[in-house]
Amino acid sequence: QVQLVESGGGLVQAGESLRLSCAASGNIFSINTMAWCRQAPGKQRELVAHFTSGGSTNYADSVKGRFTISRDNTKNTVYLQMNSLKPEDTAVYYCAAMDRYYAITSWGQGTQVTVSS
Numbered sequence: 001q002v003q004l005v006e007s008g009g010g011l012v013q014a015g016e017s018l019r020l021s022c023a024a025s026g027n028i029f030s031i032n033t034m035a036w037c038r039q040a041p042g043k044q045r046e047l048v049a050h051f052t053s054g055g056s057t058n059y060a061d062s063v064k065g066r067f068t069i070s071r072d073n074t075k076n077t078v079y080l081q082m083n084s085l086k087p088e089d090t091a092v093y094y095c096a097a098m099d100r101y102y103a104i105t106s107w108g109q110g111t112q113v114t115v116s117s
Contacts, residue, residue: 002026002106004095009111012085016115020080022095022108031097034078035104036069038091038113045094049080053100063089085115 008020024031035050049059049069057069068081078095095108 002028002031002097004097004106004108006093006095006108006111009093009113011114011116014086014115014117016085017081017083018085018113020082020093020095020111020113022078022080024076024078024095024097028076030099030105032100033098033102034069034071035096035098036078036080037094037096037104038089039094039110040088040091043091048093050098050102082113085113087115087117089113090115 002024003026004022004024006020006022012018033051033053036048037045038048039045048063049067051057066084071078091113092110093113094110096104097106099105
């Protein structure tokens with residue numbers, strides 16, 4: 001079983017930055033890759049960014065050029081650097097572990113990001 005714990009959310013103004021962190025523990029060898037997702041009020045959860053099995057990165061069109069996913073394997077931690085934040089980025093952000101088919105197998109508890117205009 002994998003445990004994922006996010007941190008770093010908060011309230012910021014439009015144009016500011018935040019960095020989210022996600023620490024993984026437990027059966028981390030079962031993790032193929034990692035992702036960040038978000039869910040805004042009244043909307044479905046969406047994939048924001050993830051690593052591929054080959055180590056490259058993919059982003060949702062809405063965050064390309066503003067968000068960067070990165071990782072520190074020595075700390076079993078994944079990050080999401082969010083720059084030029086917009087009010088529409090307001091959501092609960094979740095860290096997720098993926099298997100080799102890119103199916104999500106574990107979720108973190110989520111961290112709230114609120115961007116005021």
